[in-house]
Amino acid sequence: MYLLRKLLLPIVPVYYVVTWMRNKLYDVGVFKSTEYNFPVIAVGNLSVGGTGKTPMIEYLVRLLKEDRTLATLSRGYRRQTKGFLLANDETTVEDIGDEPFQFHSKFEDLLVCVDEDRRHGIAELRKLKSAPEIILLDDAFQHRKVKAGFYVLLTSYSKLYANDILLPTGDLREPRSGAKRADVIVVTKCPNNLDEVEKTEIIKQLNPREGQEVFFSSIDYSSVLKGQKGDMSLDLLKGRKFTLVTGIANPKPFLQYLESFKLDFKHLNFKDHHDFSESEIAMLKNEELIITTEKDYMRLSPHFKHQDNLFYLPIEVKLDRAELFNSKVKTFVNQF
Missing domain, CATH: 3.40.50 (Rossmann fold)
Incomplete structure (x- = not known):
C-alpha cells in the first residue's frame, strides 16, 4: 500500500x-x-x-x-441505514454508527442524529418540538x-x-x-x-x-475499566494476561499507555470502524479477558450480553x- x-x-x-x-x-x-x-x-x-x-x-x-439543549449531527459512518435518523431507546449501533451510538449511550438528554446531508439534518432537527x-x-x-x-x-x-x-x-x-x-x-x-x-x-x-x-x-485515561456487569480497577490488570482489541485509526497512544504499566497482553489490531464477523466474535468470546476502546465496545458489547469478560477504558480530552x-x-x- x-x-x-x-x-x-x-x-x-x-x-x-x-x-x-x-x-x-x-x-x-x-x-x-x-x-x-x-x-x-x-x-x-x-x-x-x-x-x-x-x-x-x-x-x-x-x-x-x-x-x-444540544444535538450532535454526524454522517453515521458505516451505518446500515440512510437519510435522517434521530436516536431513541430502540436505536442500535448498526442504525447510526459507533461514534453517534457512543454519544447516545453516554448523554441522556443529548439529541443524537445522523444524516449524510448536514444541511438536511439541521433542518429536520429544527422542526422538532424540542428543537436543540x-x-x-x-x-x-x-x-x-x-x-x-x-x-x-x-x-x-x-x-x-x-x-x-x-x-x-x-x-x-x-x-x-x-x-x-x-x-x-x-x-x-x-x-x-x-x-x-x-x-x-x-x-x-x-x-x-x-x-x-x-x-x-x-488523552486523560480513566483508572476504572467499564463493563456490562460492573467496573474493574485498572490496577487489577497487573499480573493478569488479557487481550487488547482495537479497531481505531491510531491505537498507538492507547498501546503506549497500557505498556507504561508493564502489563501482559496480546494486541489484536483491526482497521478503523471494523465490522466484526461472526467468526471473529466467536474467537473473541473464547478469550479470558478483553480490553478495548469505547468506540469498539459499542460494536462488540451487543454480542457479549451474557458474558463478563469485555471491558473498555474511558478517556476524556x-x-x-x-x-x-x-x-x-x-x-x-x-x-x-
Missing part, C-alpha cells in the same frame, strides 16, 4: 486543483453555503484518520449541556454546504497537517490553506510532558492566521489553557 501511494504521487496536483477550486467557489459565493441564526459548531480535520474528533465532541457536550438550541457537527470541516458559526480544527501531534500532503499519496483531504477557516486549532494526542519550547515550534509550523489560537490536548478555549466557545454561543 505504501508503494502504491508513492506511485500515485502524480495525481496529487490534480487533487489539489480540484479541492482548491471547490473551496474557492464556496469562498466567493458561486457555491452556496447555508448560514444559521443559532449556534452551530463544527469539529473536523484536514486529514483522513483519527485525530480525536469523538472525545472533542464529548468535551463540548460536557461544556455546554448545562446551559442549552446548539448543534454540534461531527467531522464536518469539508461539508461546506453548511457554514458553521464556529470551527474547531483538530490535527494529531504525531502527524501535523503542516507536515502532510494531499491524497492519494498523503492523508490530507484538502490543501493546508483550508486551516484558515478554523476559529481555533487543537493539536491532539500530545504527550503529557509537552513543554512550551516544543509548543512554540509546533505553532510556528502550523502558521496560524492572526487571531487564530492554537491549543494542545492530551485534557486541554491546555482550557479556560481560554471554553471562553471562546461560550462567547460564540452567547451571541445568540
Whole structure:
C-alpha cells in the first residue's frame, strides 16, 4: 500500500486543483453555503484518520449541556441505514454508527442524529418540538454546504497537517490553506510532558492566521475499566494476561499507555470502524479477558450480553489553557 501511494504521487496536483477550486467557489459565493441564526459548531480535520474528533465532541457536550439543549449531527459512518435518523431507546449501533451510538449511550438528554446531508439534518432537527438550541457537527470541516458559526480544527501531534500532503499519496483531504477557516486549532494526542519550547515550534509550523489560537490536548485515561456487569480497577490488570482489541485509526497512544504499566497482553489490531464477523466474535468470546476502546465496545458489547469478560477504558480530552478555549466557545454561543 505504501508503494502504491508513492506511485500515485502524480495525481496529487490534480487533487489539489480540484479541492482548491471547490473551496474557492464556496469562498466567493458561486457555491452556496447555508448560514444559521443559532449556534452551530463544527469539529473536523484536514486529514483522513483519527485525530480525536469523538472525545472533542464529548468535551463540548460536557461544556455546554448545562446551559442549552444540544444535538450532535454526524454522517453515521458505516451505518446500515440512510437519510435522517434521530436516536431513541430502540436505536442500535448498526442504525447510526459507533461514534453517534457512543454519544447516545453516554448523554441522556443529548439529541443524537445522523444524516449524510448536514444541511438536511439541521433542518429536520429544527422542526422538532424540542428543537436543540446548539448543534454540534461531527467531522464536518469539508461539508461546506453548511457554514458553521464556529470551527474547531483538530490535527494529531504525531502527524501535523503542516507536515502532510494531499491524497492519494498523503492523508490530507484538502490543501493546508483550508486551516484558515478554523476559529481555533487543537493539536491532539500530545504527550503529557509537552513543554512550551516544543509548543512554540509546533505553532510556528502550523502558521496560524492572526487571531487564530492554537491549543494542545492530551488523552486523560480513566483508572476504572467499564463493563456490562460492573467496573474493574485498572490496577487489577497487573499480573493478569488479557487481550487488547482495537479497531481505531491510531491505537498507538492507547498501546503506549497500557505498556507504561508493564502489563501482559496480546494486541489484536483491526482497521478503523471494523465490522466484526461472526467468526471473529466467536474467537473473541473464547478469550479470558478483553480490553478495548469505547468506540469498539459499542460494536462488540451487543454480542457479549451474557458474558463478563469485555471491558473498555474511558478517556476524556485534557486541554491546555482550557479556560481560554471554553471562553471562546461560550462567547460564540452567547451571541445568540
